[in-house]
Structures are given as C-alpha cells and as structure tokens.
Amino acid sequence: MFEFNIIAECSRTGARAGELTTPHGIINTPVFMPVGTLATVKSMSSRELEEINSQIILGNTYHLYLRPGSEIISKAGGLHKFMNWSRPILTDSGGFQVFSLAKLQKITDENVICRSHIDGSLLIMSPEWSMDMQRVLASDIAMCFDQCSELPATHEKLEEALNRTTLWAERSKEYFLSHNDVNNQALFGIIQGGTCDDLRERSAHEIINIGFPGYAIGGLSVGESHEAMYHTLDILNNIMPPNKPRYLMGVGYPLNIIEGIARGVDMFDCVMPTRNGRNGTLFISSGRVNIKNKNNAEDFTSLDPECDCYTCRNFTRAYLRHLSMCGEILGARLCSWHNLRFTVRIAEQAREAIIAGKFPEFLERFNAKFHDNPQTQN
RNA sequence: GGUGGAAUGGCCGAGUGGUCAAUGGCAACAGACUGUAAAUCUGUCGACGGGAGUCUACCAUGGUUCAAAUCCAUGUUCCACCA
Numbered sequence: 001m002f003e004f005n006i007i008a009e010c011s012r013t014g015a016r017a018g019e020l021t022t023p024h025g026i027i028n029t030p031v032f033m034p035v036g037t038l039a040t041v042k043s044m045s046s047r048e049l050e051e052i053n054s055q056i057i058l059g060n061t062y063h064l065y066l067r068p069g070s071e072i073i074s075k076a077g078g079l080h081k082f083m084n085w086s087r088p089i090l091t092d093s094g095g096f097q098v099f100s101l102a103k104l105q106k107i108t109d110e111n112v113i114c115r116s117h118i119d120g121s122l123l124i125m126s127p128e129w130s131m132d133m134q135r136v137l138a139s140d141i142a143m144c145f146d147q148c149s150e151l152p153a154t155h156e157k158l159e160e161a162l163n164r165t166t167l168w169a170e171r172s173k174e175y176f177l178s179h180n181d182v183n184n185q186a187l188f189g190i191i192q193g194g195t196c197d198d199l200r201e202r203s204a205h206e207i208i209n210i211g212f213p214g215y216a217i218g219g220l221s222v223g224e225s226h227e228a229m230y231h232t233l234d235i236l237n238n239i240m241p242p243n244k245p246r247y248l249m250g251v252g253y254p255l256n257i258i259e260g261i262a263r264g265v266d267m268f269d270c271v272m273p274t275r276n277g278r279n280g281t282l283f284i285s286s287g288r289v290n291i292k293n294k295n296n297a298e299d300f301t302s303l304d305p306e307c308d309c310y311t312c313r314n315f316t317r318a319y320l321r322h323l324s325m326c327g328e329i330l331g332a333r334l335c336s337w338h339n340l341r342f343t344v345r346i347a348e349q350a351r352e353a354i355i356a357g358k359f360p361e362f363l364e365r366f367n368a369k370f371h372d373n374p375q376t377q378n
Numbered sequence: 379g380g381u382g383g384a385a386u387g388g389c390c391g392a393g394u395g396g397u398c399a400a401u402g403g404c405a406a407c408a409g410a411c412u413g414u415a416a417a418u419c420u421g422u423c424g425a426c427g428g429g430a431g432u433c434u435a436c437c438a439u440g441g442u443u444c445a446a447a448u449c450c451a452u453g454u455u456c457c458a459c460c461a
Contacts, residue, residue, distance in 0.1 A: 037414050058413075096413045104415090117415040148413080190413090221412040249413040256412070271414045278417045279410085294407070324417095325406095332417050 002186045002213050004245045010359040014237045014264035017354040020245050022140040023184045024080065024088040027055045029245065029266040030347040032257065033090060034273065034340055037063050039083040042274045043333045044340065046085045052309065052341040053348065056087060058269050061133045062094035062125070066116055070136045078138030091139035093130040095146035095190065107147065109164055127171040135180045142180070143216065144172040146190040151223040158194040165192045166206040173210055188214040188247060195228040197235055204239045215240055216247040226256065233263035254283055254346055258366050261350045268347070273339035278332040280324045283342050287371035291335065296321040309341035
C-alpha cells in the first residue's frame with residue numbers, strides 16, 4: 001500500500017520529484033501539506049482544499065485527543081470520515097506539543113505528564129499513547145512520538161532530546177507494528193539534533209537504523225537562522241536514504257520550502273499560510289504583503305496577478321484590507337485561501353521544474369523575485 | 379420658566395490642588411507569526427528634539443494659589459427632573 005518512487009531528479013541540486021502511494025491516493029512530491037490541527041484547516045472546507053489542490057493534510061494527535069476525543073473519532077469511523085476528507089492524512093504524534101506546551105508538563109524517558117491546555121486536567125503522553133490515538137484517527141501516515149527542542153539550545157539539551165527521540169522511536173515502532181493496521185498506515189521516523197552537526201548525524205543514523213518507510217526532519221524552524229537550517233539539511237541530504245520520502249516538519253516559509261526542495265526534501269507542512277493569512281500577512285510572487293497596511297486601502301488591483309487562486313481572481317486588495325481591518329470571517333478565509341494556494345503551488349511549480357530539468361533556473365528566478373522584506377515590494 | 383447635573387487627547391472614559399502630557403478601552407499606524415494554547419501577540423499613538431528637555435493642552439474668559447484638568451466667578455453648550 002505504501003510506495004515511494006522517484007520519477008525525476010535534478011542533476012545540479014538535491015531536488016527530486018516523486019510519487020508517494022498511500023491508501024487514500026498518490027501524492028505527487030514535492031508537496032506542501034496544509035495543517036488541520038483540529039480536523040479542520042482553519043476556515044477552509046474540504047471542497048475548497050481540494051480546489052486548491054491540497055493533496056494531503058495534517059491532523060494532530062494531542063488536540064484531537066482532547067477534543068472531541070478518541071471515542072467520537074472512533075465512532076465516526078476515523079478522521080477521514082469525521083471531517084469528510086477523502087485524500088491522504090498525516091497525523092502528528094503530539095511530539096510537537098511536548099515542545100510548544102513545555103510549561104505545562106514534565107518529561108521523562110518513560111513519558112510526558114502533561115496538563116491539558118484547555119482545562120488543566122492531567123494526561124500522560126507516550127509513544128504507545130500516540131500510536132493508539134493515531135490508530136483511531138486512522139491517518140495514512142503516522143508520526144513517531146518525539147521530543148523537539150527549541151533553538152538555541154545547549155549541546156547537552158539537544159543530546160538529551162535526541163536520545164529520548166531514538167528511544168521513543170523504537171517504542172513507537174514496536175508498538176505500532178503489533179497494534180496498528182500496518183497495511184493502511186505508515187509510520188515515519190523523526191530525526192532530531194538541532195543544528196549540531198554531530199548530533200544530527202547521530203540521530204539520523206539511529207533513526208534510519210530502526211527503519212521506517214519515511215523520515216522526517218524535526219527540530220528545525222524553531223528559532224535558528226535560515227543558513228543554519230539549510231546547513232543542517234545539507235548534512236542530512238547526504239545521510240538520508242534516497243529512496244524514502246523526506247519530510248521537513250513545520251516549514252512553510254516560501255524561501256525555506258524552495259531551499260528545502262533543493263536539499264532533497266519531499267514533504268513540508270506549516271501553519272504559516274493559514275495563521276499568517278488570518279493575521280493579514282500574505283505571500284505573493286514578489287514577497288510579503290501586509291494587507292492591513294494603509295497603502296492597500298485604495299488599491300483596487302488583484303493581490304497577485306500571477307496567482308490562480310479564487311481570492312486573486314475575484315477580489316481586490318482594497319476589499320481584502322477592508323475585510324481584514326473589520327475582522328470579518330471572510331477576510332480570514334480569503335487570505336488563508338490565497339496563502340494556501342500560493343504555498344501548495346510553490347511545490348507544484350518546483351515539481352514541474354524538476355521534471356522539466358529546469359529546477360536550478362526556477363530556484364534562481366524565485367529567489368530573485370521573492371523579497372523577504374515586506375516594505376520593499378508593491 | 380425653575381432646580382439639579384455634566385463638559386477631559388480621533389471616540390468612549392478614569393482622574394477632583396502638586397507624583398498629570400493626563401489610567402483604561404476602542405479606533406488608527408506599524409511589526410511579529412514556520413510539525414496551531416494564535417480571527418493572536420507586540421510596539422507607537424499632542425507638537426518639536428537624537429536626548430536632556432521645551433512648548434501647547436482637560437468648553438471659554440477672568441480669578442484664587444508658590445502650584446489648577448482639579449477651587450471660585452461669569453458665560454456657552456448639553457442632559458435630567460419639575461412646571
């Protein structure tokens with residue numbers, strides 16, 4: 001049921017185009033996966049997600065465990081049916097919440113004792129708990145329960161998280177193999193190690209030795225510089241098995257995606273398109289736009305004439321600014337809609353370029369056009 | 379006509395002699411956001427100056443006082459109640 005085939009490779013960079021077969025369909029890589037933490041990509045319906053060509057979306061173990069809970073998801077017949085999404089789903093293990101909800105918990109090798117961010121009630125997260133929950137969610141791709149460190153961090157702290165991640169990867173896999181539906185769900189391993197070369201290498205070797213159908217790079221985009229991120233990707237690009245999908249977790253900034261693809265990454269996910277969209281920062285081919293800025297008040301042009309999304313084809317910047325200024329739901333929707341399509345399309349365009357043998361040119365063109373500073377573009 | 383009350387920075391609204399260029403909130407302006415505790419958070423928000431600071435400000439005018447958004451007088455406008 002799971003297969004990954006590389007159909008084209010860039011001769012000058014690490015970029016590759018592939019096909020990842022899952023129970024709910026084939027995913028063309030590179031791919032950007034919108035995040036749907038609570039069984040919804042915030043403000044977007046499944047029909048709209050299909051329209052922007054989302055091939056796969058994420059769900060979150062921790063959040064769905066708290067609400068609506070495993071029983072209801074189970075009764076619904078799994079996450080696909082519950083949210084009426086028929087394409088592939090990847091579930092995050094709850095590992096990231098060990099990081100993002102760090103103040104609410106106590107971590108040991110055995111497990112994570114955590115307080116619910118909703119009502120403060122106690123819950124215990126562990127690799128086994130995560131596999132159980134992801135089995136109920138019935139995602140196509142499950143993730144190992146890991147520990148993500150914030151950066152900057154000391155070598156010692158990173159090593160501790162790395163060791164625990166390896167330990168938990170072993171337990172995740174062992175439990176997964178004996179409890180989950182291995183014909184309909186794949187378990188990916190997660191490499192940690194921050195931005196320390198030696199730790200990254202060690203973590204990669206340890207996780208790869210355990211053996212998974214796909215490997216994720218965790219612990220990046222958590223405070224390090226872009227250069228440090230790229231350097232770590234370069235190192236991993238030389239270690240990770242070429243015939244397995246590689247997933248850079250939590251990355252969605254357009255330049256990071258492009259540079260990630262150039263370093264052999266096949267899959268990305270990020271809340272950035274939706275969160276930034278709701279907050280008024282939009283990504284377009286020339287860079288970033290803060291749609292709430294006054295200079296958009298009387299701008300009756302399209303947000304991005306080069307974009308094929310519903311928002312850009314039908315509404316003006318002035319209207320988007322108006323909706324965003326007023327806090328209107330439609331503003332959040334249209335802005336998320338555009339950002340999602342824009343981000344999904346980056347991966348699509350990269351794929352086309354890789355297949356056409358023109359990825360380096362695409363990379364160069366994108367970098368030349370996309371300005372980092374929101375002030376510098378129109 | 380009578381009696382009582384109120385007028386504060388774009389708006390609402392604290393403040394009742396010095397610690398007040400004046401709490402808050404909103405609006406506005408800008409920034410942040412990367413496996414979602416986020417339709418959130420942060421900063422700025424009288425003028426000039428890099429800053430120390432200077433100036434102009436709490437309806438108007440006049441006064442009391444070393445010192446007034448705060449006290450007094452008069453006026454203006456608004457509100458409530460009574461006729």
